[in-house]
Amino acid sequence: MELQIILEPSDEGGYTALALGLPGCISEGDTKDEALANIREAIELYLEPIEDDWDFRPDSEVVQIAI
Secondary structure (H helix, E strand, O other), X not given: OOOOEEEEEOOOOOXXXXXXXXXXXXXXXXXXXXXXXXXXXXXXXHHOOOHHHHOOOXXXXXXOOOO
């Protein structure tokens, strides 16, 4: 999987990295390399399945909506 990352200098120093397409997936680092390593870890955790995510009641239904 390939994702685009926004890497921008932080006002406080260092860099902020944001993963496009993954809302709320943000990380930081003192250097560009550190910020990229940290966002890679954040993406892996973001995408890691959580067992509880698929524990629905038997009478549940999946509905898709467009916004």
